[in-house]
Amino acid sequence: MARFQHTVTLFPVPRRWFESCVVMIHWDRHRRTSVDITVRGNGPAGSEPPLSCRLDLKTAERPQQVKLSVRLKAGAGAWSKYAEGYAELHLDLGRLWSSVTGTAPFKGPALSGTVKQTLVRARVTTITRSTHDRFWRVTVKARVKGRSIGRLLLPVVVTVAGRRARTSFVRALDDAARKWNGRIPELVRSDPSRLVDRVF
Known part of the structure; x- marks a missing residue:
């Protein structure tokens, strides 16, 4: 098993602004909504596998x-x-808002998820807290286990390239945080109705 952990600081998303955006793109607000997206590559048929979300x-x-x-x-x-x-991935918004405002005791991670691949399985969780200046301090934890022959290969990979893998994990989260902090402040200052009109 390999374990990874890193903490990033994110510009906060106000709950009222977020909920206003969600409400504005819905005709029926009390029904369940599902969005399906399939992404296919531009290469020869079969050369690039489709990605479904x-x-x-x-x-x-x-x-x-x-x-x-x-x-x-x-x-x-x-x-x-x-x-x-x-x-x-499963995002519990109730836990998220409670954890960043301190209005309720901690009851588990706001975001949790599982990634399965032929050779490995990873479990990811995040813990979010608000800093003194109201930014979000997010700690991401990942546990990776081998599957099938991956059980034999993972210990070797961790031994040989464990430091490089952890560096890549940290760099990926830092890059994502940098992009978030570069875009979110402008978005949350926008009127939700104008934002929705621009997107749709």
Whole structure:
């Protein structure tokens, strides 16, 4: 098993602004919403496997639960099956708002997820807290286990390239945080109605 952990600081998203955006893109606010997206490459047929995503929202009226599932199907080639994978993320908005405002005791991670690939399985969780200046301090934890022959390969990979893998993990989160902090401040200052009109 390999363990990774890193903490980033993010510009906060106000709850009222977020919920206003969600409500504005819904005609029926009390029904469940699902969005399906399939992304295909521009290469020759079968050379690039399709990526399928599904976003589920139980209700738009003060949303509490969001689920995102992503599936990468195998393409052509003898080794293509090893690129096949599936990920599912669950965001508990109730826990998120409570943890950043300190209005309720901690009851678990706001964001949790599982990533499955032919050779490995990873469990990801995040813990979010508000700093003294109201930014979000997010700690991301990941545990990776081998599957099938990956159980034999993972210890070798960790021994040989463990430091490089942890560096890549940290760099990826830092890059994501930098992009978030570069875009979110302008978005949350925008009127939700204008933002929705621009997107749709």
